Amino acid sequence: MTLTSRSEPRRRVVAAAVTTFSLVAGLLVAAASSTENASFPASNAVDGNTGTRWSSAFSDPQWLEVDLGSSQSICQVTLNWEAAYGKAFQIQTSANNSTWTTIYSTTAGTAGTQTLPVTGTGRYIRMYGTARATPYGYSLWEFRVFSTSSGGGTGCTGQSNTPNFGPNVDIFDPSMSSSSIQTTLNNVFNTQKLNQFGTQRYALLFKPGTYSAEANIGYYTSIQGLGQNPDDVTINGDVTVDAFDGTGNATQNFWRSAENLAINPSAGSDRWAVAQAGPFRRVDVHGGLELYPASYGYASGGYIADTKVSGQVSSV
Numbered sequence: 493m494t495l496t497s498r499s500e501p502r503r504r505v506v507a508a509a510v511t512t513f514s515l516v517a518g519l520l521v522a523a524a525s526s527t528e529n530a531s532f533p534a535s536n537a538v539d540g541n542t543g544t545r546w547s548s549a550f551s552d553p554q555w556l557e558v559d560l561g562s563s564q565s566i567c568q569v570t571l572n573w574e575a576a577y578g579k580a581f582q583i584q585t586s587a588n589n590s591t592w593t594t595i596y597s598t599t600a601g602t603a604g605t606q607t608l609p610v611t612g613t614g615r616y617i618r619m620y621g622t623a624r625a626t627p628y629g630y631s632l633w634e635f636r637v638f639s640t641s642s643g644g645g646t647g648c649t650g651q652s653n654t655p656n657f658g659p660n661v662d663i664f665d666p667s668m669s670s671s672s673i674q675t676t677l678n679n680v681f682n683t684q685k686l687n688q689f690g691t692q693r694y695a696l697l698f699k700p701g702t703y704s705a706e707a708n709i710g711y712y713t714s715i716q717g718l719g720q721n722p723d724d725v726t727i728n729g730d731v732t733v734d735a736f737d738g739t740g741n742a743t744q745n746f747w748r749s750a751e752n753l754a755i756n757p758s759a760g761s762d763r764w765a766v767a768q769a770g771p772f773r774r775v776d777v778h779g780g781l782e783l784y785p786a787s788y789g790y791a792s793g794g795y796i797a798d799t800k801v802s803g804q805v806s807s808v
Contacts, residue, residue, distance in 0.1 A: 521559040524548060528629050537632045545574050548621075548629035556635055557618035563587060566617060568638035569596070569608045574631035577603045580623035581630075585614030592618070601625065660694045663718075666701030677707045684710030685736050688744065698753065700724040706758070707731045709748045717753030722776045722800075725753040732763050733770065735785035742784070742791040743767050750775055761803060766794040777801045784808060 524534035524546060532547035537556055548554040569583050583596035595612035603625070617637055621630045657663070662680070664673050680694045685708075693712045700719040706729045707715055717725030731750050735742050742765035754776040755762050761780030764772050772794065780803035784791050791807075 525555045537635045547631040555620045564639040570636040571606045572634040576628035576631040578621040579625040581621040585612040586616040663697045665699040681708040698725045702726045705729045714749045716751045723754045740787035740789035765791045767792040771795040780804045
């Protein structure tokens with residue numbers, strides 16, 4: 493059964509333990525000694541788009557500068573050069589945009605992407621080019637700066653590429669043990685089971701793969717698969733909402749959701765007994781779906797869309 497139903501404002505980076513100061517959404521302010529023309533402004537080198545670039549006039553020296561917004565301890569710079577690259581250049585920092593300190597220097601620069609381990613401190617940082625490799629100007633697709641000045645970073649070498657979404661977002665992958673995943677699911681549920689008016693919010697996110705788990709979903713909790721299609725994430729077990737409050741009814745089971753995953757119910761049918769604000773979307777249930785509490789009490793509303801149920805859907 494199937495149920496259907498580039499702008500450049502002056503904004504600053506919020507720094508993390510190891511922060512990349514690259515302008516993904518208009519976060520940094522860039523300036524340059526010159527531009528080839530209006531199509532290649534300084535801001536293009538810090539917009540997070542490797543299809544846009546800054547290009548200077550066809551002379552030496554030239555520079556591209558970034559204002560980091562506050563003093564930072566800089567540990568790495570990445571230059572993504574276009575074919576017109578700098579053969580000799582320096583990386584310099586400044587506290588006042590006037591007096592500059594050189595933290596890297598080369599006379600043997602190369603085209604393509606250069607990742608430069610550096611050590612320095614400053615609010616401003618610039619690439620100061622003294623010799624071009626071609627008759628054209630200096631041209632950078634991207635100028636990225638890495639800092640460890642905020643929150644006790646351990647350095648740029650070997651840092652994690654996994655973003656930190658905070659303590660209330662759990663991301664599971666198939667390499668994790670079933671017991672550790674189950675412990676996390678239980679802990680979140682025990683916190684949210686009766687927490688109807690609390691301020692905590694939780695997301696349980698599953699990378700593509702197959703899992704053995706029993707997920708009871710309490711208040712303000714969302715369980716989601718991260719695959720392109722629902723069957724990219726399969727739960728061998730249950731994703732359950734029941735009358736958890738002891739009343740035997742599910743009429744206050746608000747504010748929770750399940751989305752974009754497949755379920756092989758442990759006893760043949762999954763239970764999703766909710767009230768309003770309890771969506772069940774893009775789910776492939778390999779079995780039945782019971783929309784009432786195990787006590788045969790009342791449920792009220794809910795929302796099911798883009799969901800496939802191979803067995804019986806029961807509301808009584």
